[in-house]
Amino acid sequence: MIETQEFKVIGTRPIRPDGIDKVTGRAQYGADIKLQGLLYGRVLRSPHAHARIRSVDVSAAEKLPGVKAVITGRDFPAASNETVHAGEGVVNFSYLSENLMAQTRALYHGHVVAAVAAVDVHIAEEALKLIKVDYEVLTPVLDVIEAMRDDSPVVLQEVRTDELGEKGTKPTNIASHGRHDLGDVDKAFANAAVIVEREFVTGTVHQGYIEPQNGTAISSMDGSITAWTSTQSAWDERREISEVLKVPLAMVRVIPMEIGGGFGGKLNAYLEPLAAALSRKAGHQPVKLTMSRDEVLKATGPTSASVMRVKMGADKSGRIIAAYAWMAYEAGAFPGSPIGAGAAVIFGPYRFENARIDYYDVIVNKPKAQAYRAPGGTNAAYAAEVVVNDLAEKLGIDPLEMRLKNGARQGDRRADGPTYGPIAYLETIEAIKVSAHYNSPKPAPSRLGNKVGRGVASGYWGNWDGRSSASAVINSDGRVSYLEGSTDIGGLRASLAMQLAETIGLKYEDIRPMMGDTQTVGFNDATGGSRSTYGSGMAAHRLGLKIIAEMQKHAAALWDVQPEQVNVKGDVYSCGEKAITFKELAGQLDETGGPISVSVSLDTKGALPTFATQVVDVEVDVETGKLQILRYTAAQDVGRAIHPSYVEGQIQGGVVQGLGWAMHEEYVYDKDGHLLNGSLLDYRMPTALDMPMIDTILVEVPNPNHPFGVKGVGEVPIVPPAGALANAIYDAIGVRMNVLPMNPRNVLKAIGTI
Amino acid sequence: MSRKISVSATINGQENEFLCEPRQSLLEVLRDVLNLTGAKEGCNNGNCGACSVLLDGVLVNSCLVLGVEAQGRSITTVEGLAGDELHPLQRQFLENAALQCGICTPGFLVASKALLEKNPNPTEHEVRYFLAGNLCRCTGYDKIVKAVMAAAEEMRAKA
Numbered sequence: 001m002i003e004t005q006e007f008k009v010i011g012t013r014p015i016r017p018d019g020i021d022k023v024t025g026r027a028q029y030g031a032d033i034k035l036q037g038l039l040y041g042r043v044l045r046s047p048h049a050h051a052r053i054r055s056v057d058v059s060a061a062e063k064l065p066g067v068k069a070v071i072t073g074r075d076f077p078a079a080s081n082e083t084v085h086a087g088e089g090v091v092n093f094s095y096l097s098e099n100l101m102a103q104t105r106a107l108y109h110g111h112v113v114a115a116v117a118a119v120d121v122h123i124a125e126e127a128l129k130l131i132k133v134d135y136e137v138l139t140p141v142l143d144v145i146e147a148m149r150d151d152s153p154v155v156l157q158e159v160r161t162d163e164l165g166e167k168g169t170k171p172t173n174i175a176s177h178g179r180h181d182l183g184d185v186d187k188a189f190a191n192a193a194v195i196v197e198r199e200f201v202t203g204t205v206h207q208g209y210i211e212p213q214n215g216t217a218i219s220s221m222d223g224s225i226t227a228w229t230s231t232q233s234a235w236d237e238r239r240e241i242s243e244v245l246k247v248p249l250a251m252v253r254v255i256p257m258e259i260g261g262g263f264g265g266k267l268n269a270y271l272e273p274l275a276a277a278l279s280r281k282a283g284h285q286p287v288k289l290t291m292s293r294d295e296v297l298k299a300t301g302p303t304s305a306s307v308m309r310v311k312m313g314a315d316k317s318g319r320i321i322a323a324y325a326w327m328a329y330e331a332g333a334f335p336g337s338p339i340g341a342g343a344a345v346i347f348g349p350y351r352f353e354n355a356r357i358d359y360y361d362v363i364v365n366k367p368k369a370q371a372y373r374a375p376g377g378t379n380a381a382y383a384a385e386v387v388v389n390d391l392a393e394k395l396g397i398d399p400l401e402m403r404l405k406n407g408a409r410q411g412d413r414r415a416d417g418p419t420y421g422p423i424a425y426l427e428t429i430e431a432i433k434v435s436a437h438y439n440s441p442k443p444a445p446s447r448l449g450n451k452v453g454r455g456v457a458s459g460y461w462g463n464w465d466g467r468s469s470a471s472a473v474i475n476s477d478g479r480v481s482y483l484e485g486s487t488d489i490g491g492l493r494a495s496l497a498m499q500l501a502e503t504i505g506l507k508y509e510d511i512r513p514m515m516g517d518t519q520t521v522g523f524n525d526a527t528g529g530s531r532s533t534y535g536s537g538m539a540a541h542r543l544g545l546k547i548i549a550e551m552q553k554h555a556a557a558l559w560d561v562q563p564e565q566v567n568v569k570g571d572v573y574s575c576g577e578k579a580i581t582f583k584e585l586a587g588q589l590d591e592t593g594g595p596i597s598v599s600v601s602l603d604t605k606g607a608l609p610t611f612a613t614q615v616v617d618v619e620v621d622v623e624t625g626k627l628q629i630l631r632y633t634a635a636q637d638v639g640r641a642i643h644p645s646y647v648e649g650q651i652q653g654g655v656v657q658g659l660g661w662a663m664h665e666e667y668v669y670d671k672d673g674h675l676l677n678g679s680l681l682d683y684r685m686p687t688a689l690d691m692p693m694i695d696t697i698l699v700e701v702p703n704p705n706h707p708f709g710v711k712g713v714g715e716v717p718i719v720p721p722a723g724a725l726a727n728a729i730y731d732a733i734g735v736r737m738n739v740l741p742m743n744p745r746n747v748l749k750a751i752g753t754i
Numbered sequence: 755m756s757r758k759i760s761v762s763a764t765i766n767g768q769e770n771e772f773l774c775e776p777r778q779s780l781l782e783v784l785r786d787v788l789n790l791t792g793a794k795e796g797c798n799n800g801n802c803g804a805c806s807v808l809l810d811g812v813l814v815n816s817c818l819v820l821g822v823e824a825q826g827r828s829i830t831t832v833e834g835l836a837g838d839e840l841h842p843l844q845r846q847f848l849e850n851a852a853l854q855c856g857i858c859t860p861g862f863l864v865a866s867k868a869l870l871e872k873n874p875n876p877t878e879h880e881v882r883y884f885l886a887g888n889l890c891r892c893t894g895y896d897k898i899v900k901a902v903m904a905a906a907e908e909m910r911a912k913a
Contacts, residue, residue, distance in 0.1 A: 015848045022856035023844040025792020025832035029857060032791035122777060208891045210796040210804055211857040260794070260857025261891050293797040490854030490892055645851035649893055653854065656894030680801035680889060688895040689886040693878075 008570075009502045010708055013645045016494040017513055018258070030214035030230035030257040031290050038216075039068050041278055041289040042124035043271075044114040044131050045299065046106035049140035049365040049673025050155070053104050053133060056114055060130040066123035069282035070131070071274065072114045073103040077246050084239075091236075091268060093243040095334040099368050100244060100273055106135065107155060107333035108367050109674050110298030117278040117287045140365040140673035144307050144328045147173040147364050155333060155363045175335035175361040180343060180416040183354035188322030192313025196390045202379040202740035203666035204305040204330065207372050208657070208685050211260020212296045215271030216288040217241075219280035224251040227272045230259040232487050233526030238518045240269040245276055255517040259489050263657070264371030265301040267526050294678040302667060303372035304329035304337040308383040310346070318397045320352045320406045323415065325383070328360040329376060332368040337361050341462070342376030345719065346384050347415045348460025349425055349611060351408045355415035365673050371528060374461045374715035378658055378722055379740060385457035385723025386736060399456050399727065400438075403429050403613070407458075424637040424701035425458070425611035431635035431697045432456060432613045442617055443630050451620045452630065453732025458613045459719025463712035464529025465607035468539035469522025471599035472500070472547060476590075478583030480506065480547070483516045484540070485524035486532040490714075491646040498642055499537045499708060503544025505570035506582060522601040530712025533642060534703075535604040541707040546598040554592040555585055606705025607712060612636040614655065614720045618728040622751065625744030627663055627729070629690070634720075635697035639711025644698060647713050652694040654717030660686045662722035666741050763824040765790070766834030774821035780814075781805045783821035784831060792832035792860045796889070803888030806861035807831045813868035815887075832860035835867065842912075843867060843905040852901035854892030861888050866902045874910055878903065 021027040058070040079097035083090050102111050114131050118124040139153045146152055154171045161168035162176040189195060217227040225247055231237045234254040242249045259266060271289040278287040291300070306329045313322040325346050329337035343359040392402035407426045413419045432438050442452050473481040484496050497511040525531065548568055555573040556563040558580070567574050571582035589595055617631040634651050641647040664684040668676045677683045702709025726737040735750045748754045758773040765788065774783045781798070784790045784807070796804035798817045805816040808830040835841040843866050846852070853859045862885065869876060869884040876884070881902050882895070890898060 013851070018856075019848040019853075020840070022853055022859055023832075023840065023847050023863060024836055025790070025860050027856060028791070029794070031795065032785075034789070122775070209855070209857075210802055210889055210891055211794065211855070212796070259855060260796075261855045263891070290795070293799065293802075491851070643851075645897070646854075649851055649854055649897060652894035652896045653892045654894075657891065679799060680797045681799070685889055685891065686895075687886040687889065688882040688899060691882075691895055693899070694894050694896050 007502055009498045009508050010640065010642050011644065013643060014494060014508045016491050017497065018488065018493055027258045029211060029260055030228060033216050033228050033257065033288065035216065035286040037285045039117040039119060039282055039285050039287045040121040040124055041115055041117040041275060041287050042121060042128055043112050043274065043289065043295070044128045045295065046102065046109065046111040046113050048106055048135055048137050049109045050138040051106040051135040052138060053102060053106055053113065054136055055134045057132040058114060061116060061127040064123065064127045064130060066119045067116060067127045068119070068285065069117045069278045070114060071277050071281060073101050075277050075281070076101050076244065079244050090336060091240065096240060096268065097244045099334060100269065108365050110295065110367060115274045115278060117282045141173060142364055142669055142673050144305060144330045144362045144364065147362050148328065148360065155365055159335065159363060173363045175331060175363055178343070178359050180357040182413065182415045185322050185324055185354045185356040188354035189313045192321055193316040194391060194394045195311065195313040196387050196394065197309065197311035198387055198738055200308045200383040200738050202306045202382065204302045204366060205661050205665045206297055206301045206683065207263035207265035209261025209263055209265060212291040212293060213266065213270050213300055214290040215275045216286060217272055217275035217279050218286040219276045219284055221284055223247060225276045226253045226255065227276060228255045228257055229272050230266060231256050232259065232262040232266045232489065232528050234518050235523055236267060236526055237269050237272055241273050241276060244273045253517060253519045256487055256515060259487055262489055263373045264375060264528060267371055267528055270300055293680060297678040297683055298675050299367050301370050301372065302367055303375060304331065304369045306330065306379045308380065310383045310387045312387050312391055314391050314395060318395045318402060318405050320350060321354060323347050323352055323355040325357045327357065327380065328362050330364050330366060330369060331361050332364065332366045334368045335361055335363060337369045338371060338376030342380040344414065344416045344462060345377040345460055346380040349408055349458045350406050351412040357415055373654065373657065373718045377459065377461055377719045378661055381457065381459045381719045382722035382726065382740060385720065386726050389727045389730070390736060400429055400433050403458055421608055422704060423609055423611065424699065427699045427701055428611050428613040428635045428637055429458065431699050432615050432633065435615070435633050435635070435697060437631060437633040437695065438615050445619050449622060451622060451732040452617060453620065453728040453730065454615065454617050455724045455726065455728030455731055456613065456615045457720040457723030457727055458611060459716055460609055460611050461530065461716035461719055462609050463607040464531040465604040466525035466529065466531045466535045467603050468524050468536040469599065469601040470536065470539045470543050471521055471597065472543055474547065474586050474589065474596040476587055478586035479510045479512060482511050482513045483521045484513060484536055485516045485521040486536040487527035488515055489527050490649065491643060492527065492532050495533045495642045495646060496536055496540045500540040500544050502708065503541050504547050504582065522599060530714040531607065534607055534706060534710045534712050537642065537708065537710050538604045538706060539600050539602050542600045542602060543598060546600060550596045550598060551582065551585055554589060555580060557592040558588060608703045608705065610637050610711045610713065610716045612716045612720055614724045616724045616728050618725060618732060620729060620732045620747065622733060625747035627742065627747065629659060629692055631692055633695040633697065634717055635699055636713065636717060637699045637701050637711065638713045639703045639706070640700055640709035641698050642708065642710060647698060648696045650714045651696045651717040654714065655694050655721050656686050656691055658718040658721030659725065662725045662740060662742055664741050664743055759822055761822055761825050763826065764828040766830060776820065776822055778821045779817050780819040780821050780824055781816040784816060790831050790833050794857050794860060796857070803861040803865060804858050806864040806888065808864060808868060813865055832863055835863060842908045843902065846901040846905040846908065850897050850901035850904060852893065852897040858888060858890045862890065862898055870906050870909060874906060876906060
């Protein structure tokens with residue numbers, strides 16, 4: 001039914017409504033805000049990765065002329081120990097509060113110890129130098145395997161392992177050990193004709209959004225707080241500010257500004273509660289805090305370093321009959337790595353009757369791990385996709401055929417529990433199999449001695465639906481003012497306006513979309529989990545149905561008939577011989593019952609997982625270990641591409657981000673836990689020169705649960721690149737990589753040169 | 755507080771006089787003193803290019819230039835690209851969906867303008883080479899490179 005839908009707006013490529021502001025420099029991002037009496041803040045951070053804080057003396061800083069407020073852990077009331085779902089994961093407010101502002105312990109290099117507001121940022125910086133902190137330096141825990149040892153120093157003394165649901169009895173860094181079991185994995189391995197077992201190690205990486213975190217807030221004399229910030233989730237921010245500062249939810253308003261990238265790293269608060277606490281102390285003047293790049297890398301974001309052991313067994317025909325994974329992810333200084341999602345991703349694309357996954361969440365003295373585009377997925381898929389290719393080679397089967405033979409389909413039960421609905425993984429493999437790229441010869445190396453290889457890999461991501469609200473006003477000229485509440489991080493206003501226009505039969509240009517805030521529009525979950533085009537698109541559709549129903553009433557009043565007698569086709573309302581267009585009717589609202597405004601709030605369901613299969617050609621310089629990506633093609637089940645350019649853009653961006661993780665990116669710590677590469681020179685993200693064009697193949701298998709067939713597209717493209725690249729390196733030089741990043745040093749190590 | 759210095763400069767074609775502290779960067783002056791917030795701070799140490807501006811026609815990271823160094827010079831920011839209509843680069847960035855979050859866009863536009871003034875007919879490789887000082891984390895660069903090539907073609911046809 002959905003397959004035969006014909007669209008007027010969906011599938012076109014209009015220009016985004018916020019476009020002109022964004023190419024002329026007028027768009028207001030978080031750091032661009034100016035307010036009367038604005039003060040500027042700076043944050044003091046721990047120079048130690050692990051220390052006890054004996055005392056913090058701010059008296060000299062407070063006396064510096066121009067300083068208006070100084071805050072420390074003493075200004076933060078004890079937060080509730082409640083753990084709730086927020087953003088793309090869970091948030092424990094006590095740990096959130098302690099992460100925002102240290103109390104008695106500094107838990108990573110860069111942990112906030114105090115903050116200052118002053119009349120300008122330079123005075124605030126001078127004041128930081130006057131704050132005296134007495135630290136007792138402790139031994140840091142920096143490695144996931146060492147952290148798991150019984151004799152390791154313990155980061156958080158209160159933590160007890162959640163061991164398969166039972167609480168442990170002694171202090172530990174292992175926050176939890178979970179297990180998924182399917183069938184009888186031991187017996188199945190005993191029957192396998194071929195078994196491959198490998199270990200993988202991956203480094204800590206960052207989302208790398210170009211806009212540093214920022215937060216501006218006023219704490220008013222009436223106790224209310226207004227915050228302006230770049231956030232993926234205004235409502236989660238509001239909840240966090242409310243919990244941490246003990247202000248009722250309705251007294252907190254979060255106004256999302258334009259946001260300069262997030263990728264999961266801007267789901268939770270860092271600076272907003274500090275700005276509000278400073279404002280409260282600074283005579284209720286507004287305070288703006290922004291992070292430097294060094295602070296962004298030291299104290300926000302990263303996603304987990306990991307160690308994984310993957311074992312897979314197949315029968316002679318190439319059917320995978322058993323799979324086992326042991327996975328340990330670094331959580332950073334507080335529990336909550338994306339290990340659960342990693343455990344879902346690792347075998348997500350495959351079907352087998354026997355599997356076991358043991359997975360551990362491990363605390364270390366690094367910043368709290370945050371969601372990062374398909375959290376926990378890229379490294380997990382890296383491990384599995386290398387093993388699948390190894391298995392295929394040992395069986396003499398083409399890697400794509402191996403995936404077609406073993407690929408998950410509707411009705412298969414995933415190792416971690418859920419049974420797949422109408423998914424479309426195999427279609428992405430077929431798309432690569434028939435692609436121009438896969439069917440052309442490998443390019444020649446650019447230099448004698450270099451080797452060129454081709455590799456494929458697949459990936460799965462779960463996708464989220466979640467809660468979305470929106471409202472609309474019908475203007476007398478027939479245009480629609482549309483307020484939505486999901487953060488627009490890359491063209492969402494356009495994608496949602498298109499869905500509303502399609503629903504009510506108007507042109508894209510007739511919809512004027514705007515992003516609301518926590519006070520002006522109903523509740524919205526985060527822009528995360530690839531949910532917004534799906535969930536908020538559903539809200540746009542429902543909003544459109546409500547608008548149609550209201551317009552039917554007005555047409556009925558015009559013709560003195562019942563609303564059910566009014567037929568609607570596109571933008572034409574008719575009853576018998578009488579007909580009127582949406583625009584004409586909008587001009588007669590006052591004569592037919594008065595103005596129209598509608599709103600919806602939905603708890604959407606029915607998001608479907610998506611799959612991607614990608615192929616890469618790489619040139620390996622065997623003397624230096626340098627990799628050059630020569631060609632890349634990414635196929636993905638996108639459900640229905642609402643705005644194909646933005647879907648392609650998500651795929652291209654995800655692939656390049658995944659290649660950065662695969663090739664270059666990694667946190668480098670010294671033995672004391674100091675981050676050594678806190679700059680964008682040393683934390684090496686891909687540049688335009690590093691990459692070729694990224695070709696995309698949009699496989700459209702509509703989601704029957706969504707009025708327009710949408711599936712989330714933003715995350716899954718980052719899942720396969722590391723595995724695909726490792727498999728291409730093997731094709732080039734016959735070496736199976738088992739470490740991320742696959743930078744020149746690690747490639748030379750794998751070759752055996754160093 | 756350090757003493758402020760009076761600086762005269764031409765900014766986007768307009769004569770301008772402003773006060774700034776010797777320690778303030780040109781980026782800080784543009785954003786905080788002159789209210790031109792189109793140039794963005796992404797790293798404040800010359801690695802990301804989000805603050806790119808033209809100084810006497812030369813592409814610079816405004817975070818690495820002091821405000822006082824602008825004395826007597828001419829500065830072009832993203833706010834100065836469009837006249838009554840968008841610059842071809844701006845329009846091609848929109849038509850080619852070359853921005854997602856848009857935070858790097860002002861820097862890319864200014865850098866691309868500098869490129870096309872030097873080289874009106876760049877190859878894909880030349881575009882990638884010239885823009886390697888500007889980081890984008892959203893797009894994977896594909897659509898940015900295509901937009902710059904399309905703008906170059908359009909500008910050549912008009913010239």
